[in-house]
Amino acid sequence: MALIDYKPMMERCSNCSFCKWIPLDKIQSVRYGENCPSVVYRGFNTYSARGRFQMGLAVVNEEIEYTDKMAEVTRECLACGSCDVSCKICRYNLEPLDYTIELKADALAKHGVSPEQKEIINSLSAEKTMLAGQKKANRGAWAEGLPLLDVFKEKADIIFFPGCKYSYSDASQTAREAVKLLDKCGVKVGWLGDADACCAGRAWQMGFVDEFETQAQRNISAIKKSGVGTIVTPCADCRHALGRLCGPLGLDVEILHITEYLEKLISSGAINFSKNLDITVTYHDPCHLGRQGEPYVPWDGKEEKILNQVQIWTPSRPRYNGAYGIYDAPRNVIKSIPGVKLVEMERIREYSWCCGAGGGCSDAAPELSEWTAAQRLDEASSTGADRLITACPWCKQNFDSAKGGVETMDILELVLAAL
Numbered sequence: 001m002a003l004i005d006y007k008p009m010m011e012r013c014s015n016c017s018f019c020k021w022i023p024l025d026k027i028q029s030v031r032y033g034e035n036c037p038s039v040v041y042r043g044f045n046t047y048s049a050r051g052r053f054q055m056g057l058a059v060v061n062e063e064i065e066y067t068d069k070m071a072e073v074t075r076e077c078l079a080c081g082s083c084d085v086s087c088k089i090c091r092y093n094l095e096p097l098d099y100t101i102e103l104k105a106d107a108l109a110k111h112g113v114s115p116e117q118k119e120i121i122n123s124l125s126a127e128k129t130m131l132a133g134q135k136k137a138n139r140g141a142w143a144e145g146l147p148l149l150d151v152f153k154e155k156a157d158i159i160f161f162p163g164c165k166y167s168y169s170d171a172s173q174t175a176r177e178a179v180k181l182l183d184k185c186g187v188k189v190g191w192l193g194d195a196d197a198c199c200a201g202r203a204w205q206m207g208f209v210d211e212f213e214t215q216a217q218r219n220i221s222a223i224k225k226s227g228v229g230t231i232v233t234p235c236a237d238c239r240h241a242l243g244r245l246c247g248p249l250g251l252d253v254e255i256l257h258i259t260e261y262l263e264k265l266i267s268s269g270a271i272n273f274s275k276n277l278d279i280t281v282t283y284h285d286p287c288h289l290g291r292q293g294e295p296y297v298p299w300d301g302k303e304e305k306i307l308n309q310v311q312i313w314t315p316s317r318p319r320y321n322g323a324y325g326i327y328d329a330p331r332n333v334i335k336s337i338p339g340v341k342l343v344e345m346e347r348i349r350e351y352s353w354c355c356g357a358g359g360g361c362s363d364a365a366p367e368l369s370e371w372t373a374a375q376r377l378d379e380a381s382s383t384g385a386d387r388l389i390t391a392c393p394w395c396k397q398n399f400d401s402a403k404g405g406v407e408t409m410d411i412l413e414l415v416l417a418a419l
Contacts, residue, residue: 003060003106006099008303010057012311018090019049019083022351032346032379035082037354037372046073049083049096056103066111074100074107075114076368079205079359080287085322085350092319093311097292104207116364121208124215128197129164132363139196142172147183149190151226156190158182158261159228161242163235164198165393174412178234178258181416185270195222201241201288206360213249216241220251234258234412236392239326240288247296257289259330259391259411266336273418276339281414282385282406283331283342284376284399285352286392291322322350330391330411337418343383353379355395362398370402377404389414 020036027033034040039048046055055073058064077100084097113121123132129139142162149156160182166175182189200215219242223231231253233239243255265271285291297318304312327349334342347353356362356372377399380388390396391411399408 001102003056003102006056006102007060009094009099010053010060012093013050013053014091015050016090017048017050018086019096021086022082022347023086023089026351028346032353035086035347035351035353037078037080037356037368037375038076041368041371042076047076049087049100052077052100052103053096056099056106059106066107071107071111071114074104074207075117075359075364076361077104077359078287078354078356078361078372080354081292081322082287082351082354084320085291088319088321101204101207101209105209108207114364117206117360120206120360120363121203121211124198124200124203124211128215129168130198130200130202131164131168134164134168136197139167140193142167142175143179143191146176146179147189148179149188150193151190151228152193152195154190155188156226156228157188158190158230158232159223159226160189160191161199161231161233161235161238162191162196163233163238163393165397166234167196169393169397171393171396171410174410174416175234177416178412181271181419182232182261185265187265190226190228192222192226199235199238199241201237201245202360204241204245205358206364212241212245216246216249216251220246220249223251223253228253230254230256232256232258232261234391234393236286236289236293237394240292244292244294244296247298257293257326257329257391259333260326262415263329263332266333271419273336273338275418277337277414277418278339279386280341280343280384281334281387281389281409282345282380282383283334283348284345284355284380284388284390284395285325285327285349286390286395287352287354287358289330289391290325290327290352291350293325294320294322295324325350330389333411333415334389337414340414340418343385345379345383347379355390355392355398356402357394357398362394369398373398373402374404377402377406381405387414
């Protein structure tokens, strides 16, 4: 779609401001009632979903052209999808997240790419990763010596898709231990070897839709060639990119976050914990595992109007509202560990506050990104928890950078500590 195709949607927005808050019946306190980091940080309506609808309408009506400040507004959307969830509490005919991604793409095409964005997207093209400065030649170093099968030559139960953070950063040791655990449980773990590359989900979040699709097709081709029917990834962004964004492009295999797979192994008795950790934790729902973790549902239809007034879709289209994301699996894994007590923050599940790393903001808008993480750490501290647990390496890195009052752990680190 092009930005002009969203014009009816821009005009339908009623300026109710639901996009700025979690649903009213879910608010426990004013302090933790807001949902959009961008508009809270800037304090100006244009940074909200409503404001971006207004800005896009002015662009397509040729009343204004993109300025540096307007381009900044598009870059400072975290693509967290919280506005999308809250909007759909009272509306059925708006798609704030999809629209905002198209607005980002339009701004990139008409106003240009910022230096920070250019470095990231050039890295995706040249090195097949959005971690600028990393080399494709070093991507497989994390897997050296592990019992991983070559899926193009050997039969495997799953493809382990590590993602860039687990391939290159300090988190690679956690990925190594996770593979060893799966192997110990009798799982035949394979990987893509030289064909393993970035999921490119962050390219989509930043508005580089064509670049995402190019890389996605490479991944889809490799996965289909392997013949393996299940992919397991420890990265929330990878699960979203492969499970939700690659569906329309032809990927039709089972995509699981590692917490979903561990939940099955624990319930079957394949994993038994031997240590009592005696800690209190709170869990942060990553945006792309939680509210954007709903499965892709194929749909091929069109929008129509009854008596030129009421919008309908023929046939009925899927309604992604965040309610069916991956929430229970990570919590069940946490609760299964001896001595671990789980306490919840006020904003959880589809109403979770973003970590601040999404949408490329950790690179393009670092001050907003760090502030957003600090807000979440403050909320985590208010629970009295000893640790903040998350199931996304991007979330963990951003929380670690913000250096709040509570220590952050990857859920895999928590599991491994109890074995």
